[in-house]
Amino acid sequence: MVSRILVGVNGSRAARAAADWAARRAVDLGGELVLAHAVPGRGMFPGGSDYISARTRGQELLDGETARLQANEPGLRARRLLDDGEPAQVLCRLSGGAELLALGTDRTPDIHGEGFGSVSFQTAIMSRCPVAVVPAATGAADGGIVVGTDGSRDAAIAVARAAAEARRTGTALTVVHAAGDVTEGRTILGSAKAAATAGSPGVPVRELLDLDHDAPEALREAARNAALLVLGCKGRGGLRVLVGSVAKAVLFDIQCPTLITRAAVT
Known part of the structure; x- marks a missing residue:
């Protein structure tokens, strides 16, 4: 069975770090990386054109991130998913059947490390698969x-x-x-x-x-x-x-x- 790793994409530095980490893992395991982005539902946009524009921007974000990751990780198998809904709900729904869900942090770092914001926290506790939280900046990883x-x-x-x-x-x-x-x-x-x-x-x-x-x-x-x-x-x-x-x-x-x-x- 092919290992499937899910990662949330939103264009932030933290999300890119999580995607980099997830892509390396997918290649190491010979698995598939699924990049997911959530767009608010049509009902959140008074004008239909705004909803269409949001989905277009979301697809462009997914396409660009996939291209970046495949350039950095030759041989990476990747798939893109664009879905309507709140980010945490979308990621939790998609987490069923995944080997792992990778997330970035979404709060400003404090003096100790990376903060963990509301979207990431909701997803981490409600996900149907194990969750890896990846900070935007990491030091020397020589501690096993x-x-x-x-x-x-x-x-x-x-x-x-x-x-x-x-x-x-x-x-x-x-x-x-x-x-x-x-x-x-x-x-x-x-x-x-x-x-x-x-x-x-x-x-x-x-x-x-x-x-x-x-x-x-x-x-x-x-x-x-x-x-x-x-x-x-x-x-x-x-x-x-x-x-x-x-x-x-x-x-x-x-x-x-x-x-x-x-x-x-x-």
Whole structure:
């Protein structure tokens, strides 16, 4: 089955960074990149000509971005989708069946990293497939793959995905847990390492127990130079929440490409 990666396109610097990241991944996996752009429905335009103009501009944006990406990534297979509706709703609807949805940030960066705006946040929590959030600017990515774990079922999904990414890219995996209880923390990390090693043999796994920071800060510090940070969607919040507090806090201060896995099915 061909891997299908979906990316939202809106002409911004952040969206271009996400498209670049997604295009490289599509080529590496031998998959297809689907570029999507949303235009407000016809009812949002009092005059029909304005709606037609908006769709024309949207198609031109998709055509130009596709040409740019294929010039930068020879062999890239790409498809364009122009749809009516709110951007978050359109992307979530199209995410069914995709291996991954890539998004840029859509808020001004703060002093720490890239901000995460309302459209991106809505899409990240409602998407039907895993979501990768890519900052507009990234530093040296020499820290391998980083994953956070709290011992939950959703964290186990994230650990398995992170280990597979480390194996695919030939990099090391760092498993992070932040807690005040040393014994519990070591137990959680040990279990995560064992699962990662069993699922992806040969991947070097480092355990990092952070007793000085809360979970979001521990993950941000560990992932500062990472190629990818992987998080579970809900963690111990379970069905009570759409996205866990840790994932939410990290999303609003993106340090590196960050992948949010989908929740475990109960």
